[in-house]
Amino acid sequence: MVRTLTPCTPKTCVSEIIRKVRDKYHHGCVILVNTEEAGTSDFSGQQRFVKITKHLYLLPIIVGAVTLNSFNYTSMQTRCNTKHPIFVVLSVNMATKRFLQDVSPTPTLQYPCWLLFLTPDQTLEDLLEHVYLPFNSHFLSVAADGDNILLTEAYHVDRGGPLRTFRYGLWNATEVDVTVSPLSVFERRPHLHGLVIEGASINVPPIVGLDQGSDGVYRVGGLFGEIWKVLEKRVNFTTRLHPARDNAYGIYNVSSGSWNGMMEMVRSGQVHVAIGDFSMTRRRSTEVGFLFPIIQTSYSVFIRVPSGQQLPWGGFFSPFARDMWLGMGVCVLILTAQWSVLCSVAKRLDSHEASTSERRHPGGSLLSVLRAFLAQGNDWIPEAMSCRLVFLTTYLTALVMNAAYSASLISSLSRQTTVVPFQGLQQLYNDSTYSFVVIKKTAEYNSFQDSNDPMMIKAFIKYLKGKEDLPLNLGEALDHICTKSKYSALLELEQAKSVSSNISCEIMALPQEVIPVTLSPIVAKHSPYMELLSYQFTSHFLFLVPLTKIERDISRSSPIGYAPFASLSPSTLGLLKLRSSGIVVKIRRDLWSKVFPRTEADYPVVSLINVVPVLQLLFIGAASSILFLVVEICCRQYSLGFKNNNKKKTSRRYHVKSRWV
Template structure:
């Protein structure tokens, strides 16, 4: 009896596929004529009525493809045993010649009942049981014990493979294997697998050795090499120019096009699983190897910001804006208090030791911890001065500690941390790999953040996208404000050893013993110093010009006065320094 243990989907029209009859000896009954009930589902039964001497009851748990199955022989066959087996062979041959029926049968678990004396190799001589089809053969052994054997072929030209699946007995029930489906089929018998790849130094690279064989290197290349050796496959490599992306007319390029068209069996590389790719290829998923999974994360790489780009605000960063505002208000309050102390208690203005403008510079000098030329005589003024110096000391200690630590540690303040921040910054151009899944993610987006990123950061530079990761990282290092999006790989177990071989992580900054403060870190201080000197020299020149002209005008005006004897004497002294003028006496020449 040939029985699919479960039916994963209904055929078109809700009818079971009709198997054609190619037997020359007797007409073949269709499965619909001998249907039996199997846990609420219709199962198709073909087989030898003499294969089992009595009622067979089977039950199974654990796998969804192994259902609780109860069947009873209720139909009477008019044809002989040989005719039925020949009909079963015809059914199997015709089933696996049709592509649709192969796909259908591969999604079901089949059970064939054969006589004890039947040989599996002879029965399946010209029958191809696909590699992904779970096909079980039940044969009576040692009386009531039924032996279940799993049969399949790696390819139609390779020998039949058998595996002892389990046993069934009325008393002990059914025993199942502990290994999984593909763990039982771990030998491809040297079957040729056509593999396509995109040459990348870190991910995949194929090298031809001296003996003519090919060896895969790189992160995913070595993983594929280990997998091919474990399953005993013979890979044949074909290079591609890109991973593959979908164009506007719906066609694909790169490795995806080679796999979907059948020119290649597998693509090796750091692919990204997308919905569009899953529609054109049969399988795409994260790499799984011995229950150790590689996880893919999207990362954006940028050049480390130069310290000169951020150093201009590093000298105000130690204090918050609120604290700087408090310091400014406190300085103004001290100026007002020092000005008020110059007035008497009764409101009468005394002779001021400091003018209002001088008071401002006086307090500013105290906050900068500078000594003053003129001392304040009043007690209230001295208290204000002492308060200014104490305040300046506290501010100086806190500011210096924070500034020195920031200059010594030099933290990296990233300009953005996500795509929203990258879009909001607007000064960066975003690059992705040509004909890659990342490009389809953004250009195929309808509205949302991805669409805005494509319109503003990727679309204007679509014709200038990098073709390799090396070219992209070279642009990141050489171009100003260039960001590159790539998939970051995280792994564990065996793949950790492969990662350590091909990916070397840079030691963190905390491991450095010393930190050197460069010239750019103190550039604002030097600029302020130079600007102050230049401004003071410029102001001095202006003052000299203004006062020099005023002195000459005042001098000329007094010379024209005929009765100004004192000024005449001053002029004579300036013109003749050796002449000393005595008051109320004639001038005497000093020898």
């Protein structure tokens, strides 16, 4: 059925306004709310109710109906599959005002869209007196203004604050359709009008810092703190900071069923936000909301770099592949054959080449070619031009081979590849010679405790369960890695890198990550500002996390499975992704250069331990030469003694024979 657009009148334009608002907010079905109180009857009102319902069915739009007395937002009656409904109140009366006041403290006004049609003698301010409309709510009123119909959007920035309105749409008799604002919700509500938000933070530099000034006011710093301060300026709000409870981010205590740290401060309502690198976990997402991740990283197992690292014997053959070594051997044999043949021909043709008789033999020719490949000189230069060409070819080939081999070998020596004792947690568990810990009262401890992964369960039982000597913070964990033998700790990669230059030993992360994680500040679970702050994070601070993953994380953390950005069009979501301005990268680069200034050139150093195989080869060669020298001397002495004995025997026989004669 094709619907043709015709100019609507104030009587027939109701369904067009409902359709327009529904399409704009990408909502699902339409729920018509009947505000007529029990015991009253309004036949004309019922007729209008039925006509509008019929007209919406023809558009087509899924339509439902509910009364105020039976209204229950969480029931299936008011659900439209996965999308939120749009609630339409066609007749506003005192029962409507009491209803709005009653549901004001609940999420009923926060997630769905409300559309109220007012009579000329009703005003929005009177209707919403003592009613709190959250900042992220979608509450619209429709009122006639002469020949025009005005659509007004209403919301509060904070409970107890003034009601703020925005002219959302307009219809007049000269227009075919209802015109609504093309601006997105965050362009209509771009900032928080100087709102003061209670917040908490912790001092874990350089990721996040918390300092108390001489005036007693806490100020946040570090990577997350600098980003938060930029966000405050953009969204026009300030944060009154408090130190973290228990000086901890917060973990869940299974035995007591309670939280600690900043998690409990946000969860209990003591503060509204917590500024820090909170790991997104399933258990945490059920209690608080996460803003967009600033950093995507992982938890990895860190150990002290094993001492005595050296290039293995096979490393001296690795610069060339097997076929390269084979080709070089063939090249040596070909040059040897050419050398031997050409020297023999030159001897026959030229008497000046008579001194080259030893090089005509394959053995002599092979030694001459090997001298070139071993970068040694020759004590003879041929006279014949053909022999000289072979001579030149041999040395040029050897020069190229030596240059390529030396460059690759020196590169491998200066790179100093460390041979790790194991690749990840599984091999560490099987090794059983290393101890393994995580930082106490952190999300990673809860991750092992709540994990369904068999390897993490076994590691928790073997290394962590019931242990009281776990490190309390990052510094203590790094100190134990440097001072204790065969000690490993699960640390967040970004934090460990940030302080690795300030510890007494060299540490390394095992190649296999254990837990991939995204880090983000947290807000109260039903925070009305989460969508705006998340939008600003996406628009100006998007760093490493794909947008699809962000949407999935927010949808999972929503109390009713609702993704706040579902109301945005796909083109707007794509625009958010493209509008990343690189502020995070700049802040991170500037902050890291101040915390860890580069004081000297970072040249790779080749230590003595890296060339131990070469020294071993020299020692073996020298020892072998001495051994062979001793053997030669012994053989020589034995040979001389044997000859002298033969001479004595021969002389004695001669004397005896001459005496008989």
